[in-house]
Amino acid sequence: MQWRVHSEQPLYADQWLDIRLADVELPDGRHIDHRLIRTGPGAGAVVLNEQQEVLLLWRHRFITGTWAYEIPMGGIDAGEDAAVAAAREVEEETGWRPGPLQPLLYIEPSNGLMDAQHHIFTTNTAIYTGNPIEAIEADHAAWIPLTKVSDMIAARQIVGGTTIAALLYALTTATTRD
Numbered sequence: 755m756q757w758r759v760h761s762e763q764p765l766y767a768d769q770w771l772d773i774r775l776a777d778v779e780l781p782d783g784r785h786i787d788h789r790l791i792r793t794g795p796g797a798g799a800v801v802l803n804e805q806q807e808v809l810l811l812w813r814h815r816f817i818t819g820t821w822a823y824e825i826p827m828g829g830i831d832a833g834e835d836a837a838v839a840a841a842r843e844v845e846e847e848t849g850w851r852p853g854p855l856q857p858l859l860y861i862e863p864s865n866g867l868m869d870a871q872h873h874i875f876t877t878n879t880a881i882y883t884g885n886p887i888e889a890i891e892a893d894h895a896a897w898i899p900l901t902k903v904s905d906m907i908a909a910r911q912i913v914g915g916t917t918i919a920a921l922l923y924a925l926t927t928a929t930t931r932d
Contacts, residue, residue, distance in 0.1 A: 798827025
């Protein structure tokens with residue numbers, strides 16, 4: 755059962771998002787007005803070290819009024835490779851340059867509302883290069899044992915959907931390798 759889009763009209767657009775109103779035909783023939791958000795793709799990374807700790811950012815999200823840990827992540831510039839964008843974001847936000855990145859996960863975090871595409875990579879190495887370039891991104895970066903991730907999610911210390919998916923996927927793949 756596929757929904758058919760007959761038209762989309764822009765409601766608001768800026769450099770980060772494009773809010774639209776779509777005329778959608780449901781499988782039973784009814785039409786609805788459905789709002790949707792179009793946005794550029796993003797890239798991030800699960801950076802692990804030899805102690806099986808993951809590099810996370812402690813940051814405040816004003817929209818929800820919450821503090822939580824997140825993986826480093828940001829937008830992919832026009833023409834930029836997703837892995838290059840992920841490495842750039844990690845270093846800008848944490849001050850750590852990740853080693854060679856491998857694809858970990860592709861996720862569409864809210865595909866009933868937006869077309870966001872998140873490309874998540876992983877690496878087992880990183881080199882500290884200095885203070886973060888984007889110091890406003892987070893309060894601080896921390897190395898957290900990967901084994902604590904599940905408890906941190908339960909305690910709402912990690913709440914972002916993409917971060918949860920990426921960390922649980924990394925935890926699952928780490929467990930199945932051992």
